[in-house]
Amino acid sequence: MISVVESFIINEIGESLMINGLNNNSASLVLDAAIRINSDFKKQWNDMSCAEKLLKVLSFGLWNPTYTRSERQTFQELLTVLEPVSPAPNELGRIYANFADGSSLRISVTNSELVEAEIRTPDNEKILMLLESNEQNRLLQSLPINLHMPYIQVHRALSKMDLTDHKSMHNLLSFTSKLSATLIPHNTQTDPFSGPTPFSSMFMDTFRGLGNAKLSLNGVDIPVDAQKLLRDALGLKDTHSSLARNVINNGISRHHAEQIARESSGSDKQKAEVVEFLCHPEAATAICSAFYQSFNVPALMLTHTRISQAREYNVERSLDVPNACINISISQSPDGSIHVASHTGILIMAPEDRPNELGMLTNRTSYEVPQGVKCEIDEMVRTLQPRYGASETYLKNI
Structure with missing residues (x-):
């Protein structure tokens, strides 16, 4: 070494x-x-x-x-x-x-x-x-892998990090997204695909998330302005919108894809790869599914009490920290399949033996989108096989 x-x-x-x-x-x-x-x-x-x-x-x-x-x-x-x-x-x-x-x-x-x-x-x-x-x-x-463990993985943040505002929360999530998590099992009660209407909030979640998340496509960071262009190109105009039919069938138009790439940071080669990626229907499937917030249910069911305590702690101290933030990495393999790793960071309080210690619960959802899978709910439920992971990260020594 x-x-x-x-x-x-x-x-x-x-x-x-x-x-x-x-x-x-x-x-x-x-x-x-x-x-x-x-x-x-x-x-x-x-x-x-x-x-x-x-x-x-x-x-x-x-x-x-x-x-x-x-x-x-x-x-x-x-x-x-x-x-x-x-x-x-x-x-x-x-x-x-x-x-x-x-x-x-x-x-x-x-x-x-x-x-x-x-x-x-x-x-x-x-x-x-x-x-x-x-x-x-x-x-x-x-x-950033999920391990079989009898408890939720706990990490310590770097000493320079804090948790006081929106930016610091995104920085902490960027850190925790790169670390290991515990594989979280799910059953019929906690399965995000169970019930009569799976993915019912997917387009609403995507509309709200684009422009407020950290998004990486094939290693290229898509900044806020480019995310808003992406949201428009998908046909999502408000929280009640659905994906445009031509996007479902064919992917984003090349004109819109090139606009998004121009607003992103990367080499000409990287931008060209992003354009090609966006012009296929499975790209819309990967992007929209990655924002689906019900994927967090398996981990939230295990930690909901301490999450509620964190919200109260946040309000009582008038901290300028959002309840959650999102970090998504999407990459395409040579065979055309797409790997999605979606992370949602949520405020959480440490267990009772460490009172008044605020941290972050990081929920990780990872899965493959096979080539040709369109952004249609029945097809997605039948094809996608998500794995759920979670970790906790605190600023103080543990």
Whole structure:
């Protein structure tokens, strides 16, 4: 593994990553950062100073130095380039990133929770990284996958983060969207597809969400103004609108897709890929379904009491924090299928043993939209197979 990097630049679209004083490829750097992110940020042995190593030995391993605040921030910002993509049939999740230097990084987690990391160097050499068990455990904590656990996963936010307004809540959700969650089971009572009218609020949720969410299409961030253009292109004019029939059948028109791409940040190649993506009917299916808020029901049923307490806490202290915010990542695989990872962040209070501690419940819904699936409710209910995950994140030490 490469050493800790103290200086780096990631541009706003994640298109390029420059490393000062280091010749390793970008994929190696990001993998190294991913391994260092864990619940307590304890330093690895090779990163310790001589004095820190001596103190650790003298304390018989009881004392552990931790990374500095700036190092923690560096590691987490490096991970923002990683996006969830379609996993293989034997995988819980797969995360992938391409870099401007020609390298790429794939991290896969099998159904048995084994981690496999593959780097492709700029000269197209394929390197399979062999990870130690402690490195695998850290990666399981710091990647956007759902794990089988007997409790909802709890994370600690970076020390610079707060939860005081709309912007800080979105920043916290961007952080938690990149971390692991607990797989939440559902039954006939909590299944979002149960009942006579599944997806009944989907277009209303989409109308309200577009322009207020963080949305990424094939790794390109779609800003607020572009989201509003997307909302209009879908034919959603108010909360009572439905998707335009021509969009359901054919996708968004190329003219509207090009307008949306022009308002987004990305290279010409990335923008062209966004245009092609939007011009297919399954793109509308992925976008509209991702905003469906009833997907949060399985996790909310487990935590509704503490969520109600958080709303009261918010009102009593006149905090300028919304009750919820949304972060959506949509990516298309080479076979045409689309992977959707939709995150909704909701205020929550910590358990009773930590009174007056406000945090965020992150609900994750992930699923595949097969090629050709139109945005029609019967077809979506029959085809989509969502997996629900949740985690809790708090600002204080836990």
